[in-house]
Amino acid sequence: MRLWLAPAAWIALLCALAALLPVMTPLFSWVEPGTDNLIYTRDSFYFLLQSHIWLVAVSATIGTLVAVSAGIFVTRPAGSDFLPLVSQIASIGQTVPPVAVLALAVPAMGFGEKPTLFALVLYGLLPILRNTLAGLGGINPAVLEAAKGMGMSSAHVLFKVELPLAGRVILAGIRTSVTINIATAAIGSTIGARTLGDPVIAGLVNGNTAYVLQGAILIGLLALATDSLFEATERAWARAFSI
Amino acid sequence: MIELKGVTRRFGDVVAVDNIDLTIETGEVCVLVGSSGCGKSTTLRMINRLLPRTSGEILVDGEDINKADPEALRLNMGYAIQSTGLFPHWTVARNIGVVPDLLKWPSRKRDERVNELLTLLGLDPATDAHKYPHQLSGGQAQRVGVARALAGDPNILLMDEPFGALDAITRENLQQEMLRIQRQLNKTTVFVTHDIDEALKLATRIAVMDQGRIIQHDTPEAILRRPASAFVENLIGKGDRGLKLLALRTVGDLMERYPQPRRPEPYSNGVNEADSLRVALSVMVWQNSAELPVFSEAGEEIGTVKREQLLQGGA
Amino acid sequence: MWLLDLGVVQPNRIVSGTGYGLYAATGWLGAGVVSSLLVAAVVLATKPIHNRFWMLALLLTTALMAQPLLLEVFALRKLPEDSEYARIGIGAGFWCLAFFLALMLLETLGQLKASRRLQLSAVLLIVAGWWFCATREGLSSLSLIREYANRADQFTQALAIHLSLSLGAVAISLVLAFGLALAMVRRERLRRPLLGLVSFMQTIPSLALFGLLIAPLGALSAAFPFLQTLGIRGIGWAPAMLALIAYSLLPIMRNTYVALMEVPEPVVDAGRGMGMSERQIFVQVKLPLALPVIIEGVRITTIQAIGLTAVAALIGAGGFGTFIFQGLGQAAMDLVLLGALPTVFLALAADAILSALKFQGASR
Numbered sequence: 001m002r003l004w005l006a007p008a009a010w011i012a013l014l015c016a017l018a019a020l021l022p023v024m025t026p027l028f029s030w031v032e033p034g035t036d037n038l039i040y041t042r043d044s045f046y047f048l049l050q051s052h053i054w055l056v057a058v059s060a061t062i063g064t065l066v067a068v069s070a071g072i073f074v075t076r077p078a079g080s081d082f083l084p085l086v087s088q089i090a091s092i093g094q095t096v097p098p099v100a101v102l103a104l105a106v107p108a109m110g111f112g113e114k115p116t117l118f119a120l121v122l123y124g125l126l127p128i129l130r131n132t133l134a135g136l137g138g139i140n141p142a143v144l145e146a147a148k149g150m151g152m153s154s155a156h157v158l159f160k161v162e163l164p165l166a167g168r169v170i171l172a173g174i175r176t177s178v179t180i181n182i183a184t185a186a187i188g189s190t191i192g193a194r195t196l197g198d199p200v201i202a203g204l205v206n207g208n209t210a211y212v213l214q215g216a217i218l219i220g221l222l223a224l225a226t227d228s229l230f231e232a233t234e235r236a237w238a239r240a241f242s243i
Numbered sequence: 244m245i246e247l248k249g250v251t252r253r254f255g256d257v258v259a260v261d262n263i264d265l266t267i268e269t270g271e272v273c274v275l276v277g278s279s280g281c282g283k284s285t286t287l288r289m290i291n292r293l294l295p296r297t298s299g300e301i302l303v304d305g306e307d308i309n310k311a312d313p314e315a316l317r318l319n320m321g322y323a324i325q326s327t328g329l330f331p332h333w334t335v336a337r338n339i340g341v342v343p344d345l346l347k348w349p350s351r352k353r354d355e356r357v358n359e360l361l362t363l364l365g366l367d368p369a370t371d372a373h374k375y376p377h378q379l380s381g382g383q384a385q386r387v388g389v390a391r392a393l394a395g396d397p398n399i400l401l402m403d404e405p406f407g408a409l410d411a412i413t414r415e416n417l418q419q420e421m422l423r424i425q426r427q428l429n430k431t432t433v434f435v436t437h438d439i440d441e442a443l444k445l446a447t448r449i450a451v452m453d454q455g456r457i458i459q460h461d462t463p464e465a466i467l468r469r470p471a472s473a474f475v476e477n478l479i480g481k482g483d484r485g486l487k488l489l490a491l492r493t494v495g496d497l498m499e500r501y502p503q504p505r506r507p508e509p510y511s512n513g514v515n516e517a518d519s520l521r522v523a524l525s526v527m528v529w530q531n532s533a534e535l536p537v538f539s540e541a542g543e544e545i546g547t548v549k550r551e552q553l554l555q556g557g558a
Numbered sequence: 559m560w561l562l563d564l565g566v567v568q569p570n571r572i573v574s575g576t577g578y579g580l581y582a583a584t585g586w587l588g589a590g591v592v593s594s595l596l597v598a599a600v601v602l603a604t605k606p607i608h609n610r611f612w613m614l615a616l617l618l619t620t621a622l623m624a625q626p627l628l629l630e631v632f633a634l635r636k637l638p639e640d641s642e643y644a645r646i647g648i649g650a651g652f653w654c655l656a657f658f659l660a661l662m663l664l665e666t667l668g669q670l671k672a673s674r675r676l677q678l679s680a681v682l683l684i685v686a687g688w689w690f691c692a693t694r695e696g697l698s699s700l701s702l703i704r705e706y707a708n709r710a711d712q713f714t715q716a717l718a719i720h721l722s723l724s725l726g727a728v729a730i731s732l733v734l735a736f737g738l739a740l741a742m743v744r745r746e747r748l749r750r751p752l753l754g755l756v757s758f759m760q761t762i763p764s765l766a767l768f769g770l771l772i773a774p775l776g777a778l779s780a781a782f783p784f785l786q787t788l789g790i791r792g793i794g795w796a797p798a799m800l801a802l803i804a805y806s807l808l809p810i811m812r813n814t815y816v817a818l819m820e821v822p823e824p825v826v827d828a829g830r831g832m833g834m835s836e837r838q839i840f841v842q843v844k845l846p847l848a849l850p851v852i853i854e855g856v857r858i859t860t861i862q863a864i865g866l867t868a869v870a871a872l873i874g875a876g877g878f879g880t881f882i883f884q885g886l887g888q889a890a891m892d893l894v895l896l897g898a899l900p901t902v903f904l905a906l907a908a909d910a911i912l913s914a915l916k917f918q919g920a921s922r
Contacts, residue, residue, distance in 0.1 A: 031773055085665050092664075095909045096902050097865025103882045103898040107891040108650060146328025149293055149401075150342050150391070151317030164332050183763030187869060190886050200769045204872055209773050209792070216769030220762045227761045241332035 003232045010225035017221060018045040021214050028210035040199040040211045045218060052195040052222065055113065055185045059120035060178050067125040068170060071132030072158065083133075090130045098123045098184040106191050116188035116195075123184065124177040131173025135166030168237055175230040182223045186215075196222065244269050245290060245399065245431065250299035252285050259285045261455035262299070267448075269398075272425060272432040274442040276478070277452035283435045286452070287401055290433060291320045303399070318345060321392030321430070325404040327384045329376040335361075335387050336372040342395035360390040363424060382413035386420075393428070400432040406441065418444055439478055443467070443487055451475050464491055489521040494537055494548055496520075497556060504543040513538055516545065523548050563649030565632045568701060570643040577649055583632040592628070592655070595621055599662060611670045618663040619680050623687025625656060630696035637699050645701040647892065674914060681910070701892040702899075709881075713896070720877035720904065723795060723870065724863035727802030732856060735807045739814035753812065760808045764801065764866050768873045771797035798875035802866055806859040813855030817848030850916050857912035864905045868897070878904075 021039065028038040073079040074086045101123045105115035139162060147157045163170075189197030196219045203211025245267040252260040260282040267273040275283040288294040290301060292313045301308050308316055321342075329338050336357050343353040358368040364386040366372075376384055385405060392400060406414045418441060425432065425445075436442055442449050443463045450460040451474075459471035467488050470476040479487065495516040507513075513536035514523045526535060533550045563577030564584065581589040595617070602614045633646050667677055697703055706713060738756075742749045759767070776792025779785040790796040821844045829839045871879025881897030884890075 084668050085661070088664060088668070089661075092906075092909075095861055095905050097861070097868060097905055099865055099868045099879070099882070100898040100902045100905075103886065103894050106886065106894060111889075140326070140328070140331075142324060142326035142328035143330060144328075145293065146322065146324060146388075146391075147330070149291055149317060149320075149322035149324070149328075151314045151320075151345060152341075153314050156345070161330055165330075179761060183765065186763050186765040187872075190872070190883055197765055200765050201872070203769070204793075209776065212769040212772055216766040219766035220770065223761050223763050223766070224758075 003235055007225060007229040007232050010221065010228050014049070014218070014221040014225050018049050018218060021045055021218075028213065031213060032208060032210040035208065035210075037208065038210050040202065040214050042202070043194065043198065045196075045199075045214070048194060048196045048198055049218060049222065051193075052182070052185055052197075052219075055117060055120060055188065055193060055195060056178060056181045056226075059117055059124050059181055059185075060174060062121045063125035063177060064128055064174055066121075067128035067173075068132050070125075071129055071136060071170075075133070075136045076154075086129070087133050090126050090133065093123075093126045094130065096123075098180055099187055102184055102187060102191060111192035113193045115191055116185065116193035120181045120184060120188075124181045127176040127180070128170065128173040131169050131176075132166065135169030135173075136162055138169065139165050164241055167241075168234060171230070171234055171237060175227070175234070178226055178230070179223065182219070182226060186219050244302075244304055245433065246300075246302040247286070247290075248300040248302070250286070250289060250301060251297045252282070252289060252294060253297045258455050260289070260296075263452075263455075263457050265450055265457060265460060267431060267433060269431050270429045271447035272434060272445055274434045274436060274446035274449050275452055276436055276439055276442040276449055278437055281452040282455040283437075283452050284403055287403055287433055287435050290399075291317045291322060291401055318342060318395055319397050319399065321395065321397040321400040323385075323388045323392040323400075323402045323405045325407040327376070327388040329384060329387060329391070331376050334373050334375060335366075335379070338376070338387060339391045339394050341391065342397075346395055356394060356396075357390075360393055363393075363427075364390045365420065366390070381409055382417065385409060385413075385417060389417075389421075389424075393424075393430075398431060400430040402432065402434045404436055405434075407436070407438075414441075421445055439480070440487075443479075443491065451478060464488065467491070486521055486524075489524055489553070490519045492520050494518050494520060494523050497552055498537045498546040498548045499552075500546040501544070504539065504545045507536065507538060507542065507544040511536055511544075513544070514548065516540065520548075520553060524550075524553055527553070562651035562654055564651040564655075565629055565636075565649045566647035567636050567638070568645050568647055569641060570645075575647060578632065578636060580651060583636065584628055585631075585635065588628060588631050603662070603666075611666050614666045615663065615670060615672075615680070618659055618666060619683055622656065622659050622663065622684045624691075625652075625659070626688055626691035626697065628652065629700060630691065630694065633696060633699050645699050645704050647701045648895075674917060678910065678914070702895055705890075705892045705896045709896070712880075713900075716876060716878050716880060716897075717900065719795075719875070720864070720867050720879075720901075723798060723802065723875060723877060724860065724867040724904075727799055727806055727863050727867075728856065728860050731803045731806035731859065732810055734803070735810035735855075736814055736852075738807070739811050739818065742811075742815050743818050749815070753808075753815075756804075756808045756811055759804045764805070764869045765872070767801045767804065768797055768870060771800055772873065775800075793874040795875050797873055798867070798870035802863050802870070805866055806863055809858040809862070810852070810855040813858075814848065814852050817851035818844055820851075821847045853912060853916040857909060857916065860908045860912060861905045864901060864908060868901045 022041075022045070025038050032038060070086060074083040098119070102116065102119040105119040105122075109115040109118055143161065143165070144157065147161050148154075152160070185193065185195050186197035186200070189195050189201045196215050199211045199215030200219070201215075203209060203213075203215065245265075247263055247265040249262050249264060250260060251258065251262050263282075263286065265273070265286075275286060277283050285294060289296045290303075290308070292308060303316075329335075330341070333341075336354075339357045339360055340353045343356055348356070357372065361368040361372060366383065366386055371379075371383070376387070379387065385408075389402075389405060392402070406417050409417065422445065434442075434445060443466075446463055448460060448462055449466050451458045451466065451471075453474055459466060459475050461469075466475065467479055467484055470479060493516065494514050497520060498516070512526070512530060514526055515538050517540070523535060527533070527550055535548050536544050537546045537548055539545045561579060564580045566575040566577045568575030580592060584592075599614060599617060599621075602610045602617065607613070629646065629648065629652065637646055638644050663680065667680065670676075672680075691697060692700075692703060698707075738752055742752055762770075772792040775790065775797050779791045785791075825843060825847070826839060829843045834842065867875070867877050868879035868882060871877055871883055878897040878901045881893050882901075883897075885893030885895075885897060
């Protein structure tokens with residue numbers, strides 16, 4: 001239970017600040033004296049938070065499904081021809097900066113949530129794919145040999161042996177992917193997605209540091225809360241399988 | 244019974260196993276011995292179809308193994324390997340219980356079987372069952388590996404250098420246990436090793452392999468007495484062939500029995516009935532004695548063994 | 559590939575134009591050449607012909623080199639001559655073709671087990687081909703090139719700023735991270751807090767970190783006017799540099815630490831046994847053995863810094879990100895490309911150079 005205390009605390013702080021920032025005017029008037037527009041009001045912080053999380057969650061789900069199934073496919077005998085190519089694509093693809101992927105999605109798909117989601121999925125699946133390959137490839141061959149030799153079917157080997165053993169590495173890949181995507185989704189504000197990046201961008205455009213701060217604080221907290229949630233999940237996983 | 248008829252396996256242009264014929268009778272321990280790369284592991288892995296054969300026939304109890312479902316085939320063949328291949332994310336008990344689970348045994352029967360095997364292999368069901376593989380010593384891990392191979396009560400046992408990575412003392416212990424377990428269970432066993440002493444010790448019959456072929460297939464004694472080629476002669480070592488022969492027979496085979504067991508004299512040094520003749524010779528050389536008393540399992544003196552007998556009839 | 563637009567004719571830089579497919583854009587001849595080339599590639603890839611992978615590699619490299627010529631043909635055929643502002647844009651079909659060819663080349667080079675030198679020369683040939691095409695008169699109506707021509711000076715400046723910001727940050731954090739890693743090797747106690755702090759910073763999204771630095775740096779420069787003369791303000795290069803350094807620390811620090819710790823103990827013992835001093839052991843044994851892993855950390859960091867510098871344009875740091883965000887603001891897609899493509903190119907180039915260095919370090 002104590003495992004989940006830290007993420008719970010971060011989440012509570014995030015929610016509390018999302019609710020309380022609008023009434024913290026005195027604080028921001030100290031940061032940005034001489035203006036009346038101290039609090040970002042175009043959308044509620046809750047709405048932006050929710051929309052931000054939604055974008056990241058959807059892209060992580062799609063990315064995980066695609067990347068893990070692709071990783072499994074190319075490590076089976078049927079797909080092994082594609083293994084070198086896919087692992088090369090995964091590593092070269094990660095060289096491309098996420099902001100460039102985001103920018104390049106616009107000429108292809110226009111402005112809004114759609115290109116943001118597309119960029120998040122596309123970029124987000126690379127670390128997961130890479131870790132899936134690393135996790136499945138890193139299993140001691142003797143373990144797989146023994147599993148087969150004892151008469152396990154290939155599905156059995158995959159679900160009972162390979163995935164539990166590779167799970168932690170795959171989870172780490174999802175964590176990397178989500179961390180990157182929280183940051184990229186924030187930048188998605190510049191191409192018309194509604195995220196916590198909105199106040200930051202609006203503040204930068206209008207020279208209003210208070211807006212910038214409000215957005216930055218919430219984005220930072222969201223990232224930290226998510227990260228500690230993953231940390232706890234990884235520990236729980238390790239505990240469950242005692243690795 | 245396992246029959247290999249004209250079995251060949253090629254990897255690309257390399258012939259790993261070259262047209263071999265081998266029959267392994269039910270209940271015997273057949274040891275495949277040879278240097279690394281001689282095709283012994285490949286042969287073993289063709290028997291449970293981890294490797295497909297290029298040509299030839301492999302029959303188990305008269306049935307071609309290619310006709311059976313590979314998984315069903317393997318469930319009836321225990322398999323133990325040098326690096327154990329224990330599942331690192333499962334406890335010892337779950338590792339051993341994996342084949343019973345695959346065979347869908349009821350959980351009570353499985354748990355009983357796991358406990359029985361832990362005891363059989365000298366592990367403690369109370370403490371060791373819940374350990375994870377990384378918490379075991381090399382010898383313990385290998386015991387678990389053997390227990391796992393035995394768990395489904397298979398008719399056939401395939402073992403690929405199971406003791407190869409262990410230190411000499413642990414290996415010796417496990418070999419003794421193997422012999423004991425084999426006397427108890429009588430599994431048809433195919434055992435791969437590069438260690439000729441291990442082969443001589445465990446085998447009912449030995450198949451010496453070199454460059455993908457079987458050079459000689461015979462009992463340990465016959466191999467020692469009549470090596471088929473210079474290669475085999477080299478493998479068994481010319482110099483201590485006599486000692487190796489002595490090691491094959493027990494004191495009980497050669498001793499002179501008293502009509503009645505006697506109470507041993509206090510502090511007398513002797514050998515046990517089950518000791519090998521090699522041990523008896525060693526004790527004689529050490530004590531510079533021409534005759535040794537022989538004790539039974541129960542500790543009674545049941546006869547004597549003489550140096551002349553050893554030298555004349557031992558080898 | 560035959561259905562997607564190869565190119566677009568735009569009346570001016572903002573209005574989205576009309577797209578043309580491969581056949582419409584380049585006529586029978588162009589479509590025929592491209593189609594037969596693809597068929598030839600597929601045949602070579604599947605039929606067991608002697609030396610087919612060499613032929614395929616040659617074919618694909620040439621095809622990629624010459625690919626911009628398609629756009630030139632397109633411009634020649636479809637660009638209205640009377641309109642001064644008319645321009646041609648690159649369509650999805652062109653990119654897909656390039657991507658597909660590059661993928662096949664990658665796979666072919668893999669099949670050939672090509673050496674790094676060979677891979678590099680293929681890439682250089684293709685870059686040279688594109689460069690050659692881009693400087694020709696025939697492509698001057700390409701919108702990307704027009705955008706460039708309008709901003710040639712700004713482009714050079716952006717390149718300079720982008721490189722100096724990202725490479726500067728990497729250089730500074732290399733020194734810092736190396737020192738911190740050594741401290742962690744010496745004092746085990748420091749490991750957890752240091753790694754914890756640095757990975758904490760790595761977790762914070764770039765936009766947030768840039769934003770969070772504005773207020774304190776702004777306050778600092780307001781309080782100490784001499785900082786302003788140095789150019790240190792809430793926005794601009796100063797917060798960008800700080801954030802970039804913070805992000806760059808983790809990969810180098812972690813890799814250096816791990817690499818130094820994982821030098822096999824027997825090797826170090828052997829060095830000691832032969833009478834090497836601790837310093838000699840470090841310089842002659844540990845460091846060379848750890849070098850490839852350290853360079854890998856620098857590689858990750860550099861790629862990351864190049865990408866983050868683009869984001870830093872949002873707080874006025876300059877660099878290629880300026881074009882990206884200006885372009886997004888004006889809905890001028892070619893300006894976006896003018897920022898995004900060089901960023902990608904820089905990252906890929908950094909990856910290639912540092913990977914080559916790593917292999918050199920490893921093979922020595």
